[in-house]
Amino acid sequence: MGKLYLEKPDYDLAYFVYEEALLLQTTVFRKDHDIVLAGLTSLALAKAQNKQLKKALQILTGCLRSQNVRFGTNSVASIDTTGLMGYLYAREENFDEALNCLVKVKKWQSARLPASHSELEATNEAIKKLEESIEWV
DSSP: OHHHHHHTTOHHHHHHHHHHHHHHHHHHSOTTSHHHHHHHHHHHHHHHHTTOHHHHHHHHHHHHHHHHHHHOTTSHHHHHHHHHHHHHHHHTTOHHHHHHHHHHHHHHHHHHSOTTOHHHHHHHHHHHHHHHHHHHO
C-alpha cells in the first residue's frame, strides 16, 4: 500500500503506512532483519519524496549502521544504502557528503564491475558533476 501512496503521490499517507508496517515487523523480527531494513528504507524514501531529506538521511544512517554490522561495509546492501544517501545528500546540496558516499560506491563498483558497466559510468558521471559543483561553490 505504501508504494501505491508514493505513486499517487500521497507521501504523508505512504509514510504512515510504512510506519505501521514497520511497527508490526519489529514485533516479530529483530531490528537488523532484512524485512525491517527494507521497511526502514521505504520509510526513508517516503520522507525523501516529501522533501524531508534530513529525516530520510537520519533513517538511512541507522539502517546503514545495522547493515554494516550484519553484512559488512562492502556488502551489496550497505553499498546500495550508501549510494542512496549520496543521492539525497546531493539533493540537499551537501556536496561533500554526497561525494564521500559516491566515492565509496565507485570504489566498490570498480572492484566488481567491468569498466564499461552502466552503473559504474553513472556513478562516475555523478561524481564528476559533484566535483564541478564543489568547485563552483
